[in-house]
Amino acid sequence: MTQRTVDSSLDVTFDVLGDGYRRRLLVTLSEREPRHATDALDSAENAEARIDVRHRHLPKLVDAGFVEWDRETDELWRGKHFDEVRPLLELLSTDDDDDRL
Template sequence: MNEPTDRRMAAACSLLAKEKRRYLLYQLAEDETAHIEDLVTQVAAWDDTVSTGQISSETRQQTYVSLVHNHLPRLADYDIIDYDLRSGDIVLADGFDDIKPLLEQFKQTEEKQELREQPPL
């Protein structure tokens, strides 16, 4: 592989290493656009493995801060998303296509893991 390809692959792996970023991108991959409050709710629920109605205000606030100060800017730096905090709108950007296959592999792996962890009926 050449150096630019190596850097892109390393960046993709680094971006997808954090669960919150993967959860955020799973949701955006389905809808292509979202509002920050909806993403905060969904990411917090997945992160705590609870329903969206069971999220505490503290968890919601921690997730919001984490997304706004860490995950959203990092994804935007790599042209994976575009976001506007004033409006709360978040959309997929052109760079998403570069990481989409790897994201899909992560999602399949996590879904299989969830099935193995569920107790038998």
Template sequence: MDTDWTGGNESAIDRWNQLHEALADESRRMVIYSLLDVPKERRLPLPEAAQSPNVSTDPETLQLQLEHHHLPKLADAGYIRWEHDPFCVQRGPCYEEVEIVFEQMIESLDQFPETLIGGCEIFEELHEAG
């Protein structure tokens, strides 16, 4: 399913609400995180790009969850584009909205309380490396 985001007349409040909803799930965060260091035109294979080191979900179950819930939500916000065959994802036209939030979080990890870092392998690794 190649999704083409056309935008809308959402207010800044609507966009922030969409952003919070998009980041409210680990699989969606992993998709966004996986795309951080790749060029806009590069596609990443799914479900691998959504697989969290914190949660063990079999690939078939994760693929179904991605196809029917997570990817449409991210695509509707314009954060990603995805295709079913081959099953892959790439940055969407509004990716920079989530990118800046992730970058700011990563840069500020030393200021986060341990309760928001401990148990999250990605943030633990980034915190130790920084």
């Protein structure tokens, strides 16, 4: 693997993990799958936030390969690259300070 590919992969990972909602969703998926997208949407505070989840957060997780999303059944499960991000999720979730997530 070239340095450029590694850098690009790290950039994608840190970009995805840069949002608290996406981190919490990935941690939740690490504990149990499949999940329904509507479960994740329940945590969204208003209609605008729910739209943001469906049109920004979930597609970004899918594009990175961390999440698979069946829009017809609304199910979410770990994507083909989920195991690449799992160690970072475990590190973040072992801290008692929930604000890190």
